[in-house]
């Protein structure tokens with residue numbers, strides 16, 4: 001690719017073009033996962049669907065592979081690769097909420113902080129992710145689990161429409177009235193079918209929650225985990241809950257439990273057992289705004305190396321819980337964390353045929369999230385995540401969560417996340433919208 005062709009691309013886009021010589025290049029190629037350090041040939045910051053079509057055309061003419069960037073959070077680093085053209089959507093961050101129709105229209109590059117800020121201005125929400133800098137589109141296309149999952153379901157269950165630019169430059173709309181099969185595929189099938197410049201979501205009224213964090217240490221961790229398990233087994237629809245196992249500065253295990261209650265009781269009965277459990281060292285539960293709840297998990301961008309691996313499981317037996325706690329200390333240093341997301345409540349209500357993903361019947365998503373800073377520790381942390389995932393595997397159902405997968409997952413794990421029938425249906429959809437597999441830098445669904 002010559003500097004003349006780069007200039008031509010600059011002239012054909014309303015947005016920005018960033019090449020390796022530009023001052024903005026290093027910041028623009030950075031992702032959430034510091035393990036990913038790649039040098040694309042060019043980054044096309046698209047200002048709309050026409051720009052996306054022009055970027056696809058340029059990539060074709062220059063024989064460049066394509067990567068697509070939303071919030072840059074995917075731990076596999078699919079949004080950037082050496083020598084590719086990156087279609088970067090970070091100029092498309094506008095979110096418009098229609099309070100009367102209870103619909104939000106989100107740009108393809110919006111983050112959850114953009115989304116929540118716009119919708120909370122009307123006292124409305126959609127169940128999204130728990131970290132503000134995560135991309136709305138990327139998270140939605142893999143499912144979407146967060147603080148409102150029990151109440152309103154997976155994020156993709158609230159996706160009602162999208163504008164998609166396919167690799168041949170065609171703009172396609174997906175909704176229940178138009179290209180319904182494409183909407184089905186976007187609900188779990190990832191960024192396989194096109195670049196999405198707009199997403200429409202259903203909204204629900206909600207401004208305040210009872211939430212925060214409960215922290216347990218020492219012997220109390222096992223009991224805290226069991227009470228968390230019992231709480232979500234009774235499936236209260238007004239209460240989502242996640243748990244995180246990690247270690248403190250002295251590498252002693254710690255448990256954080258993060259409920260989000262949206263019922264009318266200011267002191268929810270359901271939380272009593274958790275709040276009186278032995279080993280509770282900090283009770284941070286209280287009334288807060290939804291935007292405050294959304295700050296609980298905020299984490300630095302691009303600073304830590306990450307390798308994640310996990311399984312959806314049908315149950316959390318004592319044996320597994322005890323094993324997970326023991327695994328926190330095997331490295332003799334902080335390994336990262338183990339995230340346990342409950343899928344009780346509304347995900348089970350949705351019609352399984354409404355979206356491609358195949359994990360809504362699982363009880364929990366359990367993920368080993370290795371986190372470290374120094375490259376000399378790459379091998380031990382990656383191995384820790386793999387070993388921990390192997391310990392979870394005997395209880396696995398429905399494969400792994402595509403949103404947390406690394407790039408080294410075999411095709412069979414991607415297939416298992418959908419089930420054979422849905423996977424074949426996705427492959428047919430892929431053949432229709434991206435027969436050349438231009439969009440292959442993702443949890444890939446090969447064309448049929």
Ligand SMILES: Cc1cc2nc3c(=O)[nH]c(=O)nc-3n(C[C@H](O)[C@H](O)[C@H](O)COP(=O)(O)OP(=O)(O)OC[C@H]3O[C@@H](n4cnc5c(N)ncnc54)[C@H](O)[C@@H]3O)c2cc1C
Nearest residue numbers: 070071072073074078108129130135138139144145191196
């Ligand atoms: C700190 C952190 C917190 C997270 N929290 C949650 C959470 O609470 N719940 C949850 O379910 N997941 C969560 N995730 C996982 C996250 O949902 C996925 O990694 C998701 O892929 C990130 O999307 P992104 O746009 O930020 O990432 P990117 O890396 O930019 O994009 C990932 C892929 O998504 C596709 N994509 C993104 N935008 C578009 C678009 N507009 N059109 C077409 N394809 C697109 C592309 O294939 C792209 O390669 C989290 C991840 C991190 C690192």
